[in-house]
Amino acid sequence: MGKYIIRRLLTAIPTLLVISFVVFAILDLAPNDPTGNLPLTIPAEVRAKIRESLGFGEPFHIRYVKWMQQFFVNEPLNIIEEVFDVKIGDSENRLRVRSWATRSPVIDLIIERTPQTLWVVGLSYLLAILIALPIGVISAVKQYSIFDQVGTFVSMVGFSVPTFFTGLVAIVIFSVYLGWFPSVYNTTHKVTDWSSFIVQVKQSIMPVTVLAFYSAAQLARFTRSSMLNNLNLDYVRTARSKGLMERVVIIGHVLRNSLIPVATLVAIGIPQIFAGAIITEQIFRVNGLGALLIIAIQGADIPLVQSLTFIYALLIVGFNILVDVIYGVLDPRIHYD
Amino acid sequence: MTTASSVVEVPTLPERKYRSLWGDVWLQFRKHRLAMLGVGILAILVLGVTVGPLIYTVDAKYIDVTAANAQPSREHPFGTDNLGRDTLARSMAGGRISLSVGITAMLIAIFFGTVTGLLAGYYPRLDSPLMRITDMFLALPQLPLLLVTIFLLRETLRAAFGPEAGIFMLIVFVIGILNWMPTARVVRAEVLSIKEQEFILAAKSIGTRNYRILIRHIFPNVLSPILVSATLGLAGAIINESALSFLGLGFPSDFPTWGRLLYDGKDFLTLTPSLVFWPGLFISLTVLSVNFIGDGLRDALDPRLRGR
Numbered sequence: 001m002g003k004y005i006i007r008r009l010l011t012a013i014p015t016l017l018v019i020s021f022v023v024f025a026i027l028d029l030a031p032n033d034p035t036g037n038l039p040l041t042i043p044a045e046v047r048a049k050i051r052e053s054l055g056f057g058e059p060f061h062i063r064y065v066k067w068m069q070q071f072f073v074n075e076p077l078n079i080i081e082e083v084f085d086v087k088i089g090d091s092e093n094r095l096r097v098r099s100w101a102t103r104s105p106v107i108d109l110i111i112e113r114t115p116q117t118l119w120v121v122g123l124s125y126l127l128a129i130l131i132a133l134p135i136g137v138i139s140a141v142k143q144y145s146i147f148d149q150v151g152t153f154v155s156m157v158g159f160s161v162p163t164f165f166t167g168l169v170a171i172v173i174f175s176v177y178l179g180w181f182p183s184v185y186n187t188t189h190k191v192t193d194w195s196s197f198i199v200q201v202k203q204s205i206m207p208v209t210v211l212a213f214y215s216a217a218q219l220a221r222f223t224r225s226s227m228l229n230n231l232n233l234d235y236v237r238t239a240r241s242k243g244l245m246e247r248v249v250i251i252g253h254v255l256r257n258s259l260i261p262v263a264t265l266v267a268i269g270i271p272q273i274f275a276g277a278i279i280t281e282q283i284f285r286v287n288g289l290g291a292l293l294i295i296a297i298q299g300a301d302i303p304l305v306q307s308l309t310f311i312y313a314l315l316i317v318g319f320n321i322l323v324d325v326i327y328g329v330l331d332p333r334i335h336y337d
Numbered sequence: 338m339t340t341a342s343s344v345v346e347v348p349t350l351p352e353r354k355y356r357s358l359w360g361d362v363w364l365q366f367r368k369h370r371l372a373m374l375g376v377g378i379l380a381i382l383v384l385g386v387t388v389g390p391l392i393y394t395v396d397a398k399y400i401d402v403t404a405a406n407a408q409p410s411r412e413h414p415f416g417t418d419n420l421g422r423d424t425l426a427r428s429m430a431g432g433r434i435s436l437s438v439g440i441t442a443m444l445i446a447i448f449f450g451t452v453t454g455l456l457a458g459y460y461p462r463l464d465s466p467l468m469r470i471t472d473m474f475l476a477l478p479q480l481p482l483l484l485v486t487i488f489l490l491r492e493t494l495r496a497a498f499g500p501e502a503g504i505f506m507l508i509v510f511v512i513g514i515l516n517w518m519p520t521a522r523v524v525r526a527e528v529l530s531i532k533e534q535e536f537i538l539a540a541k542s543i544g545t546r547n548y549r550i551l552i553r554h555i556f557p558n559v560l561s562p563i564l565v566s567a568t569l570g571l572a573g574a575i576i577n578e579s580a581l582s583f584l585g586l587g588f589p590s591d592f593p594t595w596g597r598l599l600y601d602g603k604d605f606l607t608l609t610p611s612l613v614f615w616p617g618l619f620i621s622l623t624v625l626s627v628n629f630i631g632d633g634l635r636d637a638l639d640p641r642l643r644g645r
Contacts, residue, residue: 018473026486153371156632160625162576164583164596165617168603176607275480279580283603293481294584297488305485312478320476 001328008321019313020071024064027302027309070097071307075107101301109292109304110311116187117288121277123204124211129266132216136223136262140231141250151220158217163276167210167283174206181206185286207284215273222265226258260330264323271315365637372633375626382623386432397426398591406609416611418601428615431593435620438509438594439575445513446570447520451563454524455551459532468525471518479515483577486511487586501592508587512577520566527559561638568631572624579620595620 042050058066074096081087096105135155139148175183182203191197230236231254239249278290285291289308296304328334356364366372390397395413401421409416415424457467487507494503531537532555540550579596581587588594590601595616602612 015473015476019476022477023482026482027489156371156628157621157625160572160628161621162579162583162617162624164580164599165613165621168599168606168613168617172606172610172613176610271478275478278480278484279583282584293484297484297586300488305481309478309481309485312481313476316476316478 001325004328005321005325008324012317012321016314016317019317020068020310021064023306023309023313024067025060027306028060028063066095067097067303067306070095071310075105078105079107097303097307099296099301099304101296101299101304106304106307110289110307113287113289113292116185116286117274117277117281117290120185120204120207120211120280120286120288121273124208125215125266125270125273127208127212128214128216128219131212132219133223133262135216136220137227137250137255137258139220139224140227140258143228148224152224155217155220158213159221162279163210163214164279164283166213167206167280170206170210171283183284185284187287207280207286210283211273211276211280214276215269218269219262219265223258223262226261227254230254230258260327263330264327267319267323267326271312271319274315275312362634362637366633369629369633369636371629372636375629375633378622378626379630382432382619382626383436386429386436389429390426393425393429395423395426397422397430397593399423406605408609409611415615416609418609418612419605424598424612424615427593427598428595428619431595431598431616432619434505434588434592435575435578435594435596436623438505438512438578439571439623441509442512442516442574442578443567443570445509446516446574447563447567448517449513450517450520450566451524451556451559453517453521455528455555455559457521458525458528459547459551459555464525467521471521474515475518477515479577480580483511483515483581484584484586487581491586500589504588504592508578508581512574516570516573516577520563520570523562523566524559527562528555531555531558561634565631565635565638568627568634572627572631575620575624575627 078096097107098104099106099109102109135151139151142148171183174180180202183206185203185207189196189200189203191200236249236254239253240246244252274289277286277288278293280286281288281290282294289311293305293308295301296308399422401417403421405417405419405421407413407417407421413423413425415428417423418427453467453471457464457471487504490507491504494507497503498506537550537554540554545554578587578594579599582594582596583600585600588597590597593601598616599613599620602609602616605612
């Protein structure tokens with residue numbers, strides 16, 4: 001197992017290198033002027049100087065290598081320094097990936113935005129799993145019952161209706177007509193006591209539910225079909241014929257086996273839900289990572305966009321490896337050697 | 338003893354018509370009620386956006402500020418937006434773009450996916466490199482990359498091909514190129530199992546060339562998974578396009594798609610909710626019916642389920 005993990009991590013390196021190159025190249029070769037948003041009164045020489053200070057004087061491959069060094073070596077070192085409060089080497093003069101718009105290090109911006117996204121994404125995913133598993137299990141056990149038919153239909157709807165529509169409908173109903181929840185998520189709100197906690201819960205309900213509904217639909221469909229695959233197998237008949245209670249058969253035997261593929265889907269879905277949060281954050285004005293990406297794109301803040309896009313790619317690659325490892329741990333039939 | 342003139346009654350067999358594979362598939366497909374409902378809804382929507390403008394002849398671009406933000410009425414069944422443009426006419430015009438973007442992007446994705454899958458499955462030498470590329474594409478973060486490429490290349494293509502055609506080509510191409518991987522995987526797996534069968538061996542032994550085998554013998558046999566992934570791809574492409582437009586990075590406001598209409602309407606939620614409601618409903622209905630059709634097709638094309 002350890003060997004397998006190491007091998008997977010090693011093979012991920014070329015993939016990540018290619019992706020980082022693609023991301024860097026798309027952004028770098030696209031026609032775009034980083035000084036385009038600056039006032040027109042700036043004389044041409046100064047403009048050229050600004051471009052040079054942003055690192056534009058050098059050829060493409062040198063910029064690529066420099067960006068990689070900053071992203072993979074310098075920034076992790078800075079994070080380590082901050083976390084452990086130590087000094088490694090010449091940290092003052094270390095080059096950092098800086099945002100063109102704010103001139104602050106990209107990593108600081110990202111760290112600033114991460115908690116909001118994690119709160120919304122994490123809660124919604126947890127909620128989705130809690131809803132989806134029971135629905136999927138009951139649907140499969142009582143196949144073709146009314147519960148199953150309604151459940152399958154609702155999950156198809158949840159899976160088809162885009163979050164930017166459900167979100168807007170939720171705002172119209174619950175904020176505009178009923179006035180139960182605020183339509184804008186206030187990120188500066190701090191939880192200090194019980195009443196402020198209630199405010200926090202209230203403002204989280206809509207973004208979390210909208211995102212959860214979408215992922216729950218997918219998970220429930222998958223759980224149901226995974227359960228159905230297992231229900232007809234011989235070991236289930238054996239378990240029943242030796243007189244086990246139906247509940248024990250379903251929960252102890254079928255569910256345990258059906259959850260293996262479900263667990264992998266849950267892990268694969270995490271990067272997707274981060275991407276899905278880009279839209280949800282836009283609807284409810286949560287200023288998380290997704291909102292940061294949109295702002296960066298609209299402001300042509302290339303370094304920030306490069307870093308964020310690459311972080312999304314890192315998430316996908318990382319969780320893909322995790323999925324294979326989970327599979328090996330959960331399913332004794334699988335041996336990686 | 339007289340021979341009883343008893344006629345042995347031959348039970349008249351119901352006349353068995355000649356049934357083709359696709360006839361069987363259609364029979365099975367018709368049993369899937371939700372899929373049939375999906376076909377119906379999709380047909381209505383397609384008719385609505387193609388024939389609809391011939392019947393409801395209000396100009397989608399006509400600005401009438403005196404009728405701005407109108408509620409649904411007989412004159413404007415879906416109301417108007419903040420410039421007084423008719424929402425029904427705009428929805429029909431937008432639907433045309435949304436659907437054609439979805440279909441074209443899906444065709445591009447299916448084409449690349451099928452070619453990659455066929456080649457990777459049939460030629461062992463190409464398998465590993467092509468699948469490596471597929472895996473790499475799967476690891477690309479789709480939505481962020483879509484946003485980035487479209488934002489960066491929009492102006493250039495606009496200048497080259499005009500505002501509508503340029504952005505259409507860009508969106509269709511980018512969505513297509515980021516969505517061919519699932520098809521490639523499915524097709525490859527199918528080809529791998531088909532090429533071991535006897536009829537391929539027979540074709541080979543009479544000297545059929547490789548590309549003939551691929552086109553005449555293997556391709557028709559992988560059509561069913563391709564069809565299923567085409568429906569999934571269509572649904573995904575429509576969602577992707579409207580997500581882009583919803584983030585303000587798709588089509589410009591004067592060439593509205595359903596997603597763009599949502600984006601434009603969301604700032605007037607309290608004033609004219611119908612501005613958001615109808616385009617959103619149309620996107621949802623389209624995707625929902627396409628998904629149900631996909632479900633029905635999957636069941637109908639699976640020989641183990643057919644006839645049950």
